[in-house]
Amino acid sequence: METWVRFSAQSQAKERVFRAAQYACTLLGYTLQKGGAAAQLLTTIKQLEAHLSLSRKLMRLGNSAESLEAAKRAVHLSDCVLRLCITVSHLNRAMYFACDNLLWAGKTGLLPRLDQDKWSQRSFRYYLFALILNLTRDMYEIYGLMERERRNTSAKAHLSGAVENGQSPSAPSSCTSVCTARLQQQLRLLTAVLRSNPPLLLDTLKNLCDVFIPLDKLGLYQTGPGFVGACGLTSSVLSILTVLYPWLKLKP
Template sequence: MDTLIQLNKQTAGRDKLARLCQYLSRFLWYNLQNKQKFLNNNAINNLKSLEYQLSTFRKLLRWGRCLDVVYSTLPILNYPLDSRRFVDVLTKLSQAFYFLTDHILWLGRADLCQVDTHKWNQISNRYWLYTITLNLVKNFIEINNLFKLHSCQSLIYQIFLGTFSRNSFKNDVSWCNAQTLVLIQRHKALIADLIKNLCDLFIPLTTLGYYNLSPGFVGLLGVISSIAGLFILIDSTVKFIP
């Protein structure tokens, strides 16, 4: 209960909780809709309406976030000029544009102005896809750096040089597996962020028509990524900082 109260105190926490309920609603209405014995259309329509209302609520919670993201880009400009800085700046700018399009969509949903919701929803998902892709690039840069420090190069060299025996190969494989487990345990933040980004990746890909996943599967991916996001908020040591 203390954890729930702590999450509810934060805007990000309320957003993640609403997101979890939003995608859980999608998962439930799709599975109920596909059950031939389930004939209660009111329950399905209520879940669809709940999903829509939670989506609108989350857009309102994020109102003004585009300015926050742009402002948070300024300190990055002082970092050393390398590929990581370039990716960080692109990620922030893409995220700012994503939030901006989200604000426009909310104005349309609130009937405050005339908005082509289909057009702006596509633009919003495109910027969301860019942001997720760039986040994944940062994840893989970090993973690559970790494996440079803790790699299994000795095993790879032995395989290609053919200088290993069966027993030494088994020992090296066991050592590599142990090292991988240690890396996962020490870098939970990176793993949680990677899982979240991989699950999120297929949501805009499906909306934009690049993949043809069912609403139920998209809902399941959204639930998993929302749980990962909540896990990051609950445990500050799991927050990924490249």
């Protein structure tokens, strides 16, 4: 299995380039349709998008094994929240890739009787649940880093004499002022945390973009092909960046 995992990892960069091209076609087709382009041109773009999608499915053959291996590694994480989110996310990705492999076999004629609509819906459900777990993991890490940053800021303020013992701060003039001050503090902490953790920022943005794709395909929150294409293209570019610059990939 390890040999196959190493082999499939080599095709990930190409698959992400094909993914970016596929969603670029989706966005381009939507834009041209809105602009009143010729029907023949729109048909050509849709065919190219379909060919890119089928090529991606071929490149993802065997990715279930890689996801299972990643789940086995995640089981040994010490943090229980990260262990749960990452392990279950990889298991769902393994099921998503398995459904995707069946769809590839159906589209190529190897399984002519395969109900492609049913298996497509199943694959997107697994994909959506994996993305929800990934976002949960991102929010958990952001919250933990914000708490650490808050403690560090309070300690520095205490050491510098900014907070004097025995004196209570002046009360804000209204509840609105209190909420505004707290919101500004949270935004400053969030900005500081994300600025100092580019891998976490990229992973969060990528998952936020990706989550709209299965939501639209499953009919849970329909946004249209233009928005889906833009989100898919953005997340693909972010994924390519993590391949070009491995230090940008969120670990574990």
